[in-house]
Amino acid sequence: MTYWKLQCKECGKEWKLYISFPLDKEFNSFYHYCPYCKRNTFHKILNYVEE
Ligand SMILES: [Zn+2]
Numbered sequence: 001m002t003y004w005k006l007q008c009k010e011c012g013k014e015w016k017l018y019i020s021f022p023l024d025k026e027f028n029s030f031y032h033y034c035p036y037c038k039r040n041t042f043h044k045i046l047n048y049v050e051e
Contacts, residue, residue, distance in 0.1 A: 003019065004017045005045075013036045016049075
């Protein structure tokens with residue numbers, strides 16, 4: 001199981017995006033739907049985790 005740990009820049013919540021491919025780590029702002037804000041926001045990429 002691999003995922004990206006993201007932090008929403010709007011609400012500050014950390015959550016996991018389950019994807020099987022690595023994103024570019026220099027891609028610092030990731031625009032994605034936030035499950036807490038319930039809208040698209042910018043996210044900070046905290047970690048790429050393989051477990
Ligand atoms: Zn949010």
